[in-house]
Amino acid sequence: MNREKQVIGHIAIIMDGNGRWAKKRGLPRLLGHRAGVKTLENLVYAAKDRGIRHLSVYAFSSENWTRPSMEVTGLMKLFGYYARKKLKDLMREDIRVRFAGRREGLPDFVVQAMDNAEAKTRNCSSLDLIACFNYGGRQEILDSVNDFIRENPGKPVDEVSLRGKMYLPDLPDPDLIIRTSGELRLSNFWLWQSSYSEFYFTDTLWPDFSPVMLDRAIESFETRDRRYGSLR
Numbered sequence: 536m537n538r539e540k541q542v543i544g545h546i547a548i549i550m551d552g553n554g555r556w557a558k559k560r561g562l563p564r565l566l567g568h569r570a571g572v573k574t575l576e577n578l579v580y581a582a583k584d585r586g587i588r589h590l591s592v593y594a595f596s597s598e599n600w601t602r603p604s605m606e607v608t609g610l611m612k613l614f615g616y617y618a619r620k621k622l623k624d625l626m627r628e629d630i631r632v633r634f635a636g637r638r639e640g641l642p643d644f645v646v647q648a649m650d651n652a653e654a655k656t657r658n659c660s661s662l663d664l665i666a667c668f669n670y671g672g673r674q675e676i677l678d679s680v681n682d683f684i685r686e687n688p689g690k691p692v693d694e695v696s697l698r699g700k701m702y703l704p705d706l707p708d709p710d711l712i713i714r715t716s717g718e719l720r721l722s723n724f725w726l727w728q729s730s731y732s733e734f735y736f737t738d739t740l741w742p743d744f745s746p747v748m749l750d751r752a753i754e755s756f757e758t759r760d761r762r763y764g765s766l767r
Contacts, residue, residue, distance in 0.1 A: 541757050545589035546582060546749075547709035547732070549724055550575065552716030552740030559740075565609040570742035572617055581746035583628060583662040585753065589707060590664050593724050597637070597671030611642050614668070618648035622655060629661035635702040636670030637678075665706065672726030675702055679727075701727065708732065711756045713749075715741045733759055 550571055557567030575592060582590045595610060618632075625632060632652040641649075649668070679700035683692050698704055708728040712721075717738040721729060735752040737744070 541710070541759055541761060543587065543710045543753060543756055545591065545707050545709045545711075546587055546753075547591040547593075547712045547725055547729075548578070549593045549712065549714040549718075549722060550741040550744075551714060551718055553742060555716065556740040556742045564606055565613070567742060568610060568613055572613065574742050574744055576621065577746060578744070578749060579625075579630065579662070579664055580628065581749055583630065585749070587662065590662060591635070591706070591709065591725070592664075592666055593670070593722070594666045594668045595636075595670070596667075596723060597669055597674055598723065600640075611645055615642075615644050615648045618645075618652050622652055625652075625664070626656055626659060629659045631656045631659040631663045633663055633665045633703060633706075635665055635667045635675075635706075637674065638669065641669055663706070665703065667724065670702075670724075672721070672723045676727055678702075698727075711735060711752065713737070713752050715739050715744050731761070733761065 553567035553571040554564045555567075556570060557564050579590060594614065599610070600607060622632075634649050634653065638646050638649070645668075676697075679697050680692060682700045683690075683696055687696075706728075708730070709725055709732045711734075712725070712729060712732045713735045714720075715737055717736070719736055725732070733756050735755055737748065737752075739748060
């Protein structure tokens with residue numbers, strides 16, 4: 536029996552391996568992160584060209600604060616720099632920028648860059664680029680539950696109401712989650728939203744991930760049989 540080709544609308548990526556990529560080349564870890572940003576730039580345009588409507592990336596987790604302070608500071612500066620430098624390019628490509636995660640505790644210049652990027656690209660519609668920054672899946676669920684309880688004291692929480700309190704409630708769940716560098720775990724990424732996501736793992740370190748590899752992941756997804764718990 537021929538399976539129906541799966542349509543993919545939202546790809547999520549855990550961009551792992553920047554540090555190992557740099558170490559293999561005898562470079563500082565921050566240069567690995569810079570190489571990873573360049574890879575992301577190429578993948579954003581590749582996703583748009585392939586008709587992907589939503590691309591979300593795990594840019595900085597709530598656990599990444601435990602890394603050495605020099606690396607964290609460098610990541611913040613790198614993020615702020617590229618958020619400003621690439622904004623015109625993204626607007627020209629009709630790409631909307633959105634963020635998921637807590638803004639409390641982030642440097643002011645990072646929050647300003649995030650606000651500016653969201654405001655300037657609000658009306659873009661060819662691709663939504665979602666950067667999960669200072670994001671943790673468990674924290675998102677806790678924040679959503681607490682927000683609901685605060686606004687609806689004494690009422691039970693149901694799935695629809697809880698979904699409405701997520702950081703980006705209108706964002707469709709990921710159809711496909713890609714993780715690079717050979718690790719086989721979610722690492723607190725999109726815990727609620729990934730209930731029925733398909734997964735694609737590769738040993739390739741993130742800075743070496745290419746549009747051709749993206750095509751392989753998409754081709755793998757298109758052959759899968761998604762039943763969502765049914766017997767069809």
